[in-house]
Amino acid sequence: MSPEPATTTATEQSRMDADDQATTGQAGQADRDAANPELAAMASRTDSIDRTGEDTNRIDITDLDLYYGDFKAVEGVTMSIDPRAVTALIGPSGCGKSTFLRSLNRLHEVIPGAYADGKVVLNGNDLYGGKVDPVLVRRKIGMVFQSPNPFPTMSVAENVLAGLRLNAKKVPNADEVVEKSLRGANLWDEVKDRLDRPGSGLSGGQQQRLCIARAIAVEPDVLLMDEPCSALDPISTLAIEDLITELKEQYTIVIVTHNMQQAARVSDKTGFFNIEGTGRPGHLVEYDKTETMFTQPAEEATLNYISGRFG
Amino acid sequence: MTTTQTPPSDTTSTDDDFMAGELPTRRQDKLFEGITTGAGILILLTLAGVAFFLVQKSLPSLELPAESLPNAEDIGGYTWPLLFGTVYSAIIALLLATPLAIAIALFMTHYAPSKLAKTLGYVVDLLAAVPSVVYGLWGIFVLAPFFVPVYDFLADTLGWIPLFAPVVTPSGRNMASAALVIAVMILPIIASVSKEVFLQTPRLHEEAAMALGATRWEVIKTAVLPHGRSGVIGGAMLGLGRALGETMAIALVLSPTPGLIGFAVFTAQNPSTIAANIALSFPNFGGQERSALFATGLVLFVATFVVNYIARRIAGESTGY
Numbered sequence: 098m099s100p101e102p103a104t105t106t107a108t109e110q111s112r113m114d115a116d117d118q119a120t121t122g123q124a125g126q127a128d129r130d131a132a133n134p135e136l137a138a139m140a141s142r143t144d145s146i147d148r149t150g151e152d153t154n155r156i157d158i159t160d161l162d163l164y165y166g167d168f169k170a171v172e173g174v175t176m177s178i179d180p181r182a183v184t185a186l187i188g189p190s191g192c193g194k195s196t197f198l199r200s201l202n203r204l205h206e207v208i209p210g211a212y213a214d215g216k217v218v219l220n221g222n223d224l225y226g227g228k229v230d231p232v233l234v235r236r237k238i239g240m241v242f243q244s245p246n247p248f249p250t251m252s253v254a255e256n257v258l259a260g261l262r263l264n265a266k267k268v269p270n271a272d273e274v275v276e277k278s279l280r281g282a283n284l285w286d287e288v289k290d291r292l293d294r295p296g297s298g299l300s301g302g303q304q305q306r307l308c309i310a311r312a313i314a315v316e317p318d319v320l321l322m323d324e325p326c327s328a329l330d331p332i333s334t335l336a337i338e339d340l341i342t343e344l345k346e347q348y349t350i351v352i353v354t355h356n357m358q359q360a361a362r363v364s365d366k367t368g369f370f371n372i373e374g375t376g377r378p379g380h381l382v383e384y385d386k387t388e389t390m391f392t393q394p395a396e397e398a399t400l401n402y403i404s405g406r407f408g
Numbered sequence: 409m410t411t412t413q414t415p416p417s418d419t420t421s422t423d424d425d426f427m428a429g430e431l432p433t434r435r436q437d438k439l440f441e442g443i444t445t446g447a448g449i450l451i452l453l454t455l456a457g458v459a460f461f462l463v464q465k466s467l468p469s470l471e472l473p474a475e476s477l478p479n480a481e482d483i484g485g486y487t488w489p490l491l492f493g494t495v496y497s498a499i500i501a502l503l504l505a506t507p508l509a510i511a512i513a514l515f516m517t518h519y520a521p522s523k524l525a526k527t528l529g530y531v532v533d534l535l536a537a538v539p540s541v542v543y544g545l546w547g548i549f550v551l552a553p554f555f556v557p558v559y560d561f562l563a564d565t566l567g568w569i570p571l572f573a574p575v576v577t578p579s580g581r582n583m584a585s586a587a588l589v590i591a592v593m594i595l596p597i598i599a600s601v602s603k604e605v606f607l608q609t610p611r612l613h614e615e616a617a618m619a620l621g622a623t624r625w626e627v628i629k630t631a632v633l634p635h636g637r638s639g640v641i642g643g644a645m646l647g648l649g650r651a652l653g654e655t656m657a658i659a660l661v662l663s664p665t666p667g668l669i670g671f672a673v674f675t676a677q678n679p680s681t682i683a684a685n686i687a688l689s690f691p692n693f694g695g696q697e698r699s700a701l702f703a704t705g706l707v708l709f710v711a712t713f714v715v716n717y718i719a720r721r722i723a724g725e726s727t728g729y
Binding site: 202204207209232233234235236237239240242244246247248249250251259260263308311312315 | 522610612618619620
């Protein structure tokens with residue numbers, strides 16, 4: 098799937114600048130950490146105003162191969178993920194879609210021996226550029242996991258603030274951040290009276306929304322979701338899907354799902370990953386508008402998968 | 409087995425013989441049940457026997473004439489300084505060993521490459537296997553002299569703190585060296601228990617922290633340590649239990665002053681511990697005076713019980729998820 102010509106030029110331009118900007122980015126972060134917290138808060142607000150540009154927070158992936166040691170898990174992915182839209186990744190188990198998702202915030206490489214080869218460019222920075230610190234990448238690209246995983250020893254409010262507290266001991270306007278993030282995750286009304294109770298005491302669906310609140314509290318550029326509803330009942334699933342639709346106003350969202358109805362309901366674009374056989378790398382078969390993918394896909398493999406005929 | 413003889417009403421099987429009668433392996437099952445129950449009862453009887461023996465042997469100490477006990481009016485006055493020394497040395501050892509053990513466990517689980525971590529794990533377990541008399545000798549000839557300059561420095565600079573009060577004993581055979589030796593001995597227990605609980609940290613919680621942009625230390629702080637807290641405390645209590653009962657190493661390293669209660673750890677005047685005192689005094693005490701040693705042994709027995717009980721309570725505390 099080749100990106101549109103305009104995008105390609107932008108990508109190439111950003112590739113050339115990638116290293117420089119990565120360095121600036123790091124320095125900027127350090128400055129911000131050191132600076133007056135109020136100034137830091139203002140800076141991040143300015144950031145979000147700046148993010149109105151057409152292609153800000155677009156993710157351009159070029160020729161990405163992902164490895165676990167000698168095993169090549171994903172091969173040759175090239176795609177451009179639209180900003181402020183939901184991109185769904187579907188495909189059979191073991192096809193590498195989760196690995197691919199985790200490579201977008203450099204989380205797949207925490208497994209010993211795992212590494213990536215290729216380019217993932219976000220706002221002019223190649224996430225895999227030589228000088229890029231994966232920790233800073235993850236501060237910009239949040240993630241929500243398969244099972245809800247609030248920190249069990251922390252209260253609801255502490256969970257929301259967990260990411261911010263990594264940057265600063267004291268979070269200015271902590272109460273405001275907690276309320277704003279919980280409202281953003283459609284959870285505020287349900288938990289506002291028990292903010293100091295353990296986060297693990299909530300229901301599964303509430304815990305997952307708490308995790309979303311925790312992820313958006315740090316104001317990331319991108320939100321990754323790895324089968325966020327697979328452990329939830331249909332009602333909680335619906336609540337999360339509604340939330341995803343609201344969140345895409347602000348965030349670039351990439352979601353891996355096994356549920357094709359879910360992909361059809363929430364996403365604007367869908368990518369289909371497949372695998373030729375055991376031990377072979379997964380690859381991106383087709384990537385298009387969700388509507389097209391589910392009505393008239395170009396590839397036969399896609400049609401077989403979405404209509405329930407495998408192999 | 410009544411349940412096997414009356415099949416549930418919804419069973420459609422007409423083969424009555426299939427459900428009736430006794431399985432041939434039932435007898436083995438009962439035999440095995442008997443053996444395990446016997447083993448369980450035996451350990452309880454042993455414990456009760458030890459307790460009974462200690463109580464019986466120590467009763468005469470209540471009527472001991474004052475002149476038969478060195479430096480004490482009665483058995484209470486004799487036991488108290490020893491109990492103090494026992495708890496004091498064990499607590500210092502625990503304070504020295506626990507942070508180091510946690511650091512070693514974190515290194516093995518989160519920093520070291522897996523091969524090095526494995527080797528280190530073996531070495532730590534090996535430390536636990538060294539006999540305490542060997543530790544005692546090592547303490548006298550290596551550790552104590554080695555640390556004398558450190559003691560001198562601390563006494564010179566921080567001597568105004570009662571803990572570090574001068575004069576440092578030139579041999580180094582003081583409370584500080586004894587506590588250091590015990591610390592080395594309990595280190596493996598605490599480190600390996602901590603390692604196990606750190607390894608059990610749910611991957612999901614570590615990844616949750618990583619996805620928020622946590623550095624390795626921040627992952628440890630937000631996910632690993634809160635999860636491992638109760639386990640580490642349990643391990644420390646197990647270590648404390650061993651430290652309380654340590655005999656040989658202390659008997660060798662520490663040169664005690666009978667009847668003394670004092671906090672200074674560098675001087676030649678040191679309180680003794682119950683276990684070491686029993687080992688050192690036993691040959692010199694006559695039949696009647698030995699009841700005093702049994703009494704101190706009973707106190708140690710109870711103290712160790714209390715510590716173990718606390719350890720179980722803390723380790724058993726569910727972490728709530």
